[in-house]
Amino acid sequence: MVTICGRDEKTLNETKAMVLAANGGDEKKLLVVRGDLCDEAVMKKTVEGTIEKFGRLDVLVNNAGSTGTAQWAVPEIEGDISYFDYTLNLNARR
Structure with missing residues (x-):
């Protein structure tokens, strides 16, 4: 049993097809x-x-794996770490 989540419908449909295969x-x-x-x-x-669908959750894999662009490469110099915070939240926090 597998749950997949994502923002992009095309990618979700491709992943769904792979899981079903x-x-x-x-x-x-x-x-x-x-x-x-x-x-x-x-x-x-x-x-x-x-x-609700499967009755329980046994294993959780946080696999968003996004780093985006190098916008946060040196946030401490630029003074804006919001993109770094977003990336950390997406990939590690949850």
Whole structure:
């Protein structure tokens, strides 16, 4: 059983197709949630939806893996670390 979450519908559909190809096409073993994982409401919806559909959550893999551009390469020099905070929140905090 797998839950996937993401912002981009095209990428979600591609990932869904890969999961279904790997699991024999069983949609009952897949939950797709569209949204931004930095949004706490989306995070809650994803976890609660997983538990509702599958009965429990055994393993969580935070795999957003975004670094974006080098906008935050030297935030301490520029004085704006908001992009660094966003990247850390997306990839590690949740």
